[in-house]
Amino acid sequence: MPAQEQMKKALQTYIDSFDAGDAATIAELFADDAVIEDPVGKPQISGRPAIDEFYAKAISAGTKLTLDGPIRGSHGNGAAMALTIEVPAMNLRIRAIDAMTFNEDGKIVEMRAYWGPDDFEK
Template sequence: MPTQDHMKQTLQAYVDAFNAGDPKAIVALYTDDAVIEDPVGNPPIAGGAAIEEFYTNAIAGGAKLTLDGPIRGSHGDRAAMAFTVDVPGMKIRAIDVMTFDADGKIVRMDAHWGPDDIET
């Protein structure tokens, strides 16, 4: 199982790569068969190619991430972060929960946000 420190560093690397406009660096943090559900309740996006397309589109839309507090670890295989997505014309307040495999790669990302978390 990955350590809390590793999981927190991975989530910080995720934010840094996103803000640097580097979808390939984000995808490298995931396993090849990872799944993202963004937001929870939407159909899952699975696999490296689909995940890279998702992040490429988000970055191309001008989105930037700002952490709202420290990244949180767990006693298990998950870590979470509360952040704001700044997209031109709106802000989305979200909490992402990432699940890690034994090698420290992300196997699942669940994004928690809903209509009340969008500010225009």
């Protein structure tokens, strides 16, 4: 199981890479068979090719992330963060909680983004 510090560092890299416009570094945080559910309740994105495309699209829209509090670890293989997502290309702001599950190699195997209709504004 990855250490809490390793998971928190991965999530900080996730945030920093968005702000740097670096989709490749974001995608490298994920295992080859990872899944993304963003938002929870919508169809999943599965596998690295689809994840690479998902983040390339987000970066091309100028998406930026801001932490709304500290990144939180766990006693297990998960970590989460509350954040604000700014998408200038869509004039959109979303307040979300992203929860990540990690494998023993420290790669993200699941990302679940919790946000709904009441959590975004134009």
